Amino acid sequence: MSEISVAIAGAGLSGLCLAHSLLRAGFDVQIYERDPEPHIRRQGYRISVDEHGIAALQRCLPPHLFKLFLATASPTDKASYFRVTNQELGEVFRLTFKGDPSGADLRTPRQVDRQTLRAIMLEGLQDRVHYGKEVLRAETTSDGATLHFSDGSCIRASLVVGADGVNSVLRKQLLPDCEPDDTSSWGIYGRSLLFHKGRSLVPRPLETSGVFAIGPSGRGFFFTAMRFGEAPQTAFARLGVNQAPPINDDYVMWGILLPKEQFPEHQEKLGAEALQRLAQEAVRDFHPVVQRFVERADVDYTMPVRFRVAKKPDMWPVSRVVFMGDAVHVMPPTGAHGGNTALRDAALLADKLEAIAIQGETLEWAILSYQEGMSKYAFREVEASKTMMKRFSIKNPLMSWVMLRAIPWMRSFTNKSLTIE
Ligand SMILES: Cc1cc2nc3c(=O)[nH]c(=O)nc-3n(C[C@H](O)[C@H](O)[C@H](O)COP(=O)(O)OP(=O)(O)OC[C@H]3O[C@@H](n4cnc5c(N)ncnc54)[C@H](O)[C@@H]3O)c2cc1C
Known part of the structure; x- marks a missing residue:
């Protein structure tokens, strides 16, 4: 397999997952990452x-790294919940998930810290990941592709994999009609130490529990x-991983959903302090528990996220x-499928x-058959996440009153509501 060289653009979740698998199978694989060092962002x-x-991580990672992923993931409690509430944390409904406290059932979802998972996946690839290599474009021929970088250098490989995330320059170049659409809501994400x-x-x-509190004026x-x-x-x-983990303390992850027009222009350029102020303002009408999360935020980690939705290509180019x-x-992120689908792609490819x-298949067969399989499940998940996002933005005032006032009030008489001090 060493005759087939694979150049991966982007050392994110999918790029690293694929690299592990290909390396173990004997491919000549190199990863090119724009960031100058591993945990800069x-x-x-x-x-x-x-x-x-x-399943994708189990398939691709060496066994000790898969064990490390399981060990650092959150415990799989006997029961966990997804609760939808009003802004005072009055419960509208909840979904109950049965867990497996032994942790043996690999169908049970786990919570992991993204930076920790990425650190685990960087292990063993230190000499394969090339930092400070910003991909600008690719040139394809019938037997390979050349990647060009912003430092003027270029490399050639039998196959280039565009795993360069939501703002992919390779997608812009090779699938120009598939620029993702903005949704009507954007987010501010942050974290606060749990204790x-x-x-x-x-x-x-x-x-x-995971809790989604629906607030006024399209906020959540x-x-x-x-x-x-x-x-x-x-x-x-x-487990013999000789690096310092990026984080050791438990934390609360929180995210604010805001209608796009409530964001100042150029939101991506807002500094952490300005974002923090915007976040505090956005939760002023919410329960004090919610306000406390934002007040106690680790401001350096507060970040804006534009929620975007991919467009399915009408045709996949047959290229390297x-x-x-x-x-x-x-x-x-409604539905929490983006990263899972990215990992699934890596395993399928x-x-x-x-x-x-x-x-004894050919490289052309591998490319076509991957694209066919991936586009079926991936765009199903895109549609499901889009639908779920719409459900969380209730625009009809009567519906909003029933959901956010009447139901929590009725539930408070049946002991099904939450009492949060
Ligand atoms: C707040 C938040 C919560 C989320 N929660 C979940 C969840 O619970 N479950 C879930 O499944 N998903 C979740 N997601 C989505 C998930 O994080 C992404 O879908 C996933 O990271 C995508 O993986 P990827 O490999 O495609 O890209 P990424 O992990 O984004 O990696 C892309 C890499 O490419 C590099 N890069 C970019 N441009 C270039 C360039 N020009 N040259 C070289 N390198 C480049 C980037 O620096 C980066 O390292 C969440 C996302 C957010 C923002």
């Missing part, structure tokens, strides 16, 4: 990894706790550049490329 949010994401002076910021009834607030199953420092040392993850099927040696 503070993307300290937690992601929920579902059965597809877990303050020994007390948890999350009230006990909500400890194992999501929060959930990220509790490490085993302290990353201990788990990294126990393929795409994975947000580069080609970005979706809003690894399967197809490895079939070249195992089943």
